[in-house]
Amino acid sequence: MAEAHGCVLVVDDDPRVARVYAEQLRNAHTVRVAYSGTEALDSLDDDVDIVLLDRRMPGLTGDQVLERIREQDLNCQVAMVTAVEPDFEIIDMEFDEYLFKPVTGDQLLTTVDHLLHRATVDSSLQEFFRLASKRAALEAEKSQTELEHSDEFSELTSQFELLRDELRDSLDELGDDEAFELALSRWD
Structure with missing residues (x-):
């Protein structure tokens, strides 16, 4: 699979984590960073292809940001990047991938590349990959x-x-x- 260039929004309330992720992605992708759920929603537009979203943040949580992204019908892929162990409630969440912290730079790049590719395929295949991830x-x-x-x-x-x-x-x-x-x- 050829690597594609995309716009990635990194959302994490820990500035160190957000900066590390951004630096790991910056050579291959355009990167935006948000340190809260509110900043994330303010940073979203039609140019964002991928959102790397922390689940546990003060104020607006990652789960709430995900809901708002889907309500706004934004055409982006969302990967939950979190230390929160999944429970069965994730079945009803509309994310595209679930990554456990700590995440390596290679994992981030591979995930972003896969999500960029998935965005180009049929909606049935996208749903298949969402179910597989959960x-x-x-x-x-x-x-x-x-x-x-x-x-x-x-x-x-x-x-x-x-x-x-x-x-x-x-x-x-x-x-x-x-x-x-x-x-x-x-x-x-």
Whole structure:
């Protein structure tokens, strides 16, 4: 996948963390920085492609900023970059990726590149990746027993598998695309 250039908004109430992320991204992307939820919303416009959003901030939280981004129908991808361990409430959140702090520069760059690419694909495939991200975040933090006893996780898994199968069927109709099939198989 060729690397694309994008506009990234880094949102974190810890100025040191925000500056480090910005510096790690600046050589490959245009970067804006906000130190609060309010600043983040003020910094958002149609030029922003990716938002790297801390969940736990005083005042307007990352969760609230995410809700406002989606309410405003801004066409950007959002990665939650946080130390907050995910609980089943993330299933209803409309983020595109969930990263656990501490995050390396390589992880940031890879995530931004993936999100820029995802923004160019069909909405069904974008939804597939959102579901996959939520599923992976919960599987990383929850015990097998907790997952097995969660109706929310069961529904998430059902949605994920249904969408995966629909995408595979569409792929079969279009012809064999080995790279796409490999991407889907990663989430089996």
